[in-house]
Amino acid sequence: MTDPLLPELLALALEAARRAGALLRDGRPADLGVAATKSSPIDVVTEMDIAAEKLITGFLAEHRPDDGVLGEEGSATEGSSGIRWVIDPLDGTVNYLYGLPTWAVSIAAERDGETVVGVVEAPMRRETYRAVLGGGAFANDVPLRCRPAPPxxxxxxxxxxxxxxxxxxxxxxxxxxxxxxxxxxxxxxxxxxxxxxxxxxxxxxxxxxxxxxxxxxxxxxxxxxxxxxxxxxxxxxxxxxxxxxxxxxxxxxxxxxxxxxxxxxx
The missing domain is CATH 3.40.190.80 (D-Maltodextrin-Binding Protein; domain 2)
Incomplete structure (x- = not known):
């Protein structure tokens, strides 16, 4: 990575995703319920979605207050730096609600509309996926490569x-x-x-x-x-x-x- 901004954005995304993932994994109430619905009664939001987004946006605002934000649970600011964070604090909410392990925290950073950093934190898998534009993709520091194409x-x-x-x-x-x-x-x-x-x-x-x-x-x-x-x-x-x-x-x-x-x- 020759662009000095990209390691900074990646480090922030990794730390924000780690903190949110730990909150979701360790703070899940035994009696977790639905806080709201979106497109239909089965498209749900829990109190933990909201708490995780608040954690992420607060952390990013502390370190990069001029950046924009687009979050699933309503966070939206324009920013003035050319950087926008695109956040899903809990992707797989229904899985999480039911205690299934397939859920993740997703954080991307865009620069002038192009995604330059991506992090997907999957706490129940103990895996963190990350990529920087032009720098390859990794899971827990192991390089990733898609499968050779079958018929x-x-x-x-x-x-x-x-x-x-x-x-x-x-x-x-x-x-x-x-x-x-x-x-x-x-x-x-x-x-x-x-x-x-x-x-x-x-x-x-x-x-x-x-x-x-x-x-x-x-x-x-x-x-x-x-x-x-x-x-x-x-x-x-x-x-x-x-x-x-x-x-x-x-x-x-x-x-x-x-x-x-x-x-x-x-």
Whole structure:
């Protein structure tokens, strides 16, 4: 890393994610309940989502008060430095609510609109995924590389489903049509971890419709820095319309099928 700002941003993201991950892991109440809902009654926020975002934003503001922030639980400031932090304090909230281990803290730093640092902290896995633009991707300091691409019918692909029932119904139909073309499909419940698993070679691909920037900002960079291809619809970047990450030889045929099946619309 020749840019002196990037190590600073990475160190802050790692420390903020570590602190939030420890809070979530060690501070989870036995009687944890739903604090609010978002898009539907099953799209939930817990008191711990809110507490983790407050911890992260407070830590970043202490060290870089002029930066902007975009957080899932409502934090939003413009900033004046050209740096914006994109934060999901608890990706996989429903898993966390039920005591399932697949959840993570996701923190990305953008400079002038381009993601330059990404950190995904997965406390129950004891893994921290990180990447800096142009500097590769790592998990606990071990370099990551996506899997060599198998034929599509031997690819293990993960996805996620929306919390709005009508949208989820169409997504289930897309998955039904995909399953015969793949080795199998997984549904983990955390976009940040799915993208990191593509980077780590634990999945051949991942796709999902309906993500927000905080869901994929860090994981997308980690996947790309591990050699994966990422995007949305043909010729487009990942977005709420469609996000895809896969080994390069899997990406193109998977993207083509998703386009044909209408995975980008409800």
């Amino acid at each position: 599509l019918d031997e690819a293990l692909v993960s996805t996620g489903f929306n919390y709005v029932a009508t949208v989820r119904t169409h997504q289930a139909d897309v998955a039904r049509r995909l399953i015969p073309r793949l080795r199998d499909i997984r549904r983990g419940g955390s976009a940040a971890i799915d993208l990191s698993d593509v980077a780590a070679g634990r999945l051949d691909g991942y796709y999902e419709r309906g993500l927000s920037p905080w869901d994929f900002a860090a994981g997308d960079l980690i996947a790309r820095e591990a050699g994966a291809s990422t995007g949305g619809r043909p010729g487009q970047a990942p977005s709420g319309e469609l996000t895809i990450a896969a080994s390069p030889g899997v990406f193109e045929p998977l993207q083509a099928l998703l386009e044909d099946f209408g995975a980008w619309h409800d």
